[in-house]
Amino acid sequence: QKEVEQDPGPLSVPEGAIVSLNCTYSNSAFQYFMWYRQYSRKGPELLMYTYSSGNKEDGRFTAQVDKSSKYISLFIRDSQPSDSATYLCAMSFPNDYKLSFGAGTTVTVRA
């Protein structure tokens, strides 16, 4: 079993729809949770960074962390074609260095 599980998709939605992405993880010691967006052949871009449980909102993006279920989510409201990319979840332990990544979900927003 992988440490971080993420459905690779692909996911295709019409413009303006809500995109819902999620990851599950096996180690309850993870404390820091991140979502990255990666366009084809580019470097991952940090979208959201959260510590422990709860919700965080930034513009059209909302990140949720449910530590009791070991489940994190990213919601993209009013999706745009420019949101078409691969979305990677990542997490790390406290007092640790490395990020453990999910496989990434490929999202296409149709105009």
Added chain:
Amino acid sequence: DSGVTQTPKHLITATGQRVTLRCSPRSGDLSVYWYQQSLDQGLQFLIQYYNGEERAKGNILERFSAQQFPDLHSELNLSSLELGDSALYFCASSVVNVGGEQFFGPGTRLTVL
């Protein structure tokens, strides 16, 4: 633009050769991380340096090595290259040693023929 720079963008070389990838972190960031991204393995952590010192190793082969210089730029050296080393290599940087947000560079695409 994350502020992290990597050179070269692309590198094509032959098996058995040695290459050096270079990374400059964001201004003020002391930590540098190297990651490898391949289709079958996803993003894998290789090694971390903090203020010139090696702090952690991940899934890094013995043929690979890295260092961080006094000006905080870092180099990843890959030797005795094999076809399977073809991948995207990313550098990331952060201000702190642990638990911090990591910002990724644009990557170096390595092709081993």
